Amino acid sequence: MRRLRFLPAAIAATLALTAVPLAGAAERRIVTVGPPVTELVYALGDGGSVVGRDTSSHYPQPVSGLPDVGYMRALSAEGVMSLAPTHVLAIQGAGPETTLDQLRALGVTVEVVPETPTLAGLLDKVERVARLLGREAEGRRLADSLNRDLAALAAVAAKSGEQDGAPVVLGVVGGGPGGLMAAGSRSVPAALIAMAGARNALEVERDYVPMSSEAVLAAAPDILLVSRSLVDRSGGLDPFLATPQLALTPAAKARRVAVVDGALLMGLGPRTAEAVAELTRVQDASSQGQP
């Protein structure tokens, strides 16, 4: 545990350092679409230019107060235009494409940032957004700190992995009658699990896959990775773990659950290390709790 204490502080310090808006940024009016992009713009210190966000973007705090342009795949051209943006920064998958084309035709600079759930993909995302904002220096600083934090976490994971072997983690993104939606190899949770030095319970080359209760039991996950909103919707951690699909898994029996903000499971961004840290903390706690 002690090894991880520096992390939140380091992340907070990075955010605070870069949160001072530069002069001249005021002419820019940005609508950000997708939590990773929204958070990156803030982390790079351009939060003051953001005039609108999509429904899923809630972090950092001031974002919730901004006008909401709707679900990221169902944007309305006129709705976005009503905020008079100069830039629309969107994560891959935002759309529909025709709306983005209409915005471009109206003279708005529309940039779509690829979402590749790997560390390289995250660093590429940081670099792209930084370049678009003209904040390359901040971008390098953020990339360095992400690299540093994730390397530190990987070292921690490697150590506990030496003792007990890499734990099996199941990323749960939704429930359902008779089964649940689990994170496959191409998903963001899979990337977080890999960064934490663990093994994904569902080695399927897809993003999200419906999994039957028996398949969940057969995968025997040691740890569950879930979003806070999913746990809250179930009525809390205990009722969530008591659902028949999960109740018999080793993870539920030992209450080894990493609960993170849903946005962290939707895309890699500046807070990715927080999610990995939570996952590492659960692993660490369980390896120390065992003889």
Added chain:
Amino acid sequence: MSLTLSMPSSRKGDRAAPSFRRPPLVPVLAALAVALALAVLIAVATGGVSVPLDRSLSHLAALIGLPGTPLSERDWMVLTMLRLPRIVLAAAVGVTLGVAGVALQAVFRNPLADPGLVGVSSGAALAGSAAMVLGVSGLGLARSGLSLATVLPLAAFLGALAATVLILAISRRDGRNAPATMLLAGIAVNAMGGAGIGLFSYLGDDLALRQMTFWMMGGFGGSGWAQIGPAMLLMGLATAGLLAGARRLDLFAMGEREAFLQGLDPHRFAVRTVLLVALGVGAAVAVSGLIGFVGLIVPHVMRILLGPVHRRLMPATALAAAVLLVLADTVARSIAAPADVPAGLLLGAVGGPFFLWLLRRRAGGLGGA
């Protein structure tokens, strides 16, 4: 089955029908045209970007040389590129679905017939979901250079056509298509379409799934002139064909024997009507997703108002459905601005209860007039 019971007053003597109790057609059409003009003006004046109506009118005045001040270039582009295509599309889809609803109800002799019920819409939705889940490359078109935005409407249109051809083929006996069999075949095709959509939502990844869900809720956003152009042409053709058949629908409603004696081949006429409906509805679903209830509710209300004669019913339904969808879209894009609410969702939420209320009030049931 009450297939033939459902339109009792259209059986005989419509020409002598007590038209004195119905409002005359011309004033009703004029009133509806005025309502449509008002709805369009309200729609033009409403939206996330504030462009007051007097400034738009002032711009128009300036355009034709009267004293007036032109709009800023941005406002002008918002009006012509974003708002107008939506309004025109909403009106066109309204006309198409309304007229298609009337035509299907007449051909199937059932006031419950609706493009959504006879498989046409679900055929379009199934093909559309396939396009979204498999993607352009999955359909073997990777090298065609087409984007999903182009392939999707095409797929939906072909799906509607395929469903219709299937229904016609299944219900064909001795070279004839019996309306009752066609309706039942349509319901079966509908169920198959639903299963197919379920399969694609099982196969689809998160992105395709959400896209599918939103498309099927129905709405008029995200379309520019380039997207709606081809669909408008098809909807126009189909609607013109259906309106031109209004007189023959009246003959058809008198019963097959009577229609035949008056020189109408009822079976060929039914097939022609269903094909035109598929053309129009396929094009409508292709650009606006599934907009339910319009083809059911508006003809029903107009039948109460004007009676069952199709020459009266069809044009009035066309105008009223256009008014309804233009207003629904205006609410849809302003109620949660800057976000967009799917207009189809709104119509279902408001239309369903309204229809139920109407049913309760007119204890006579669904029979229409």
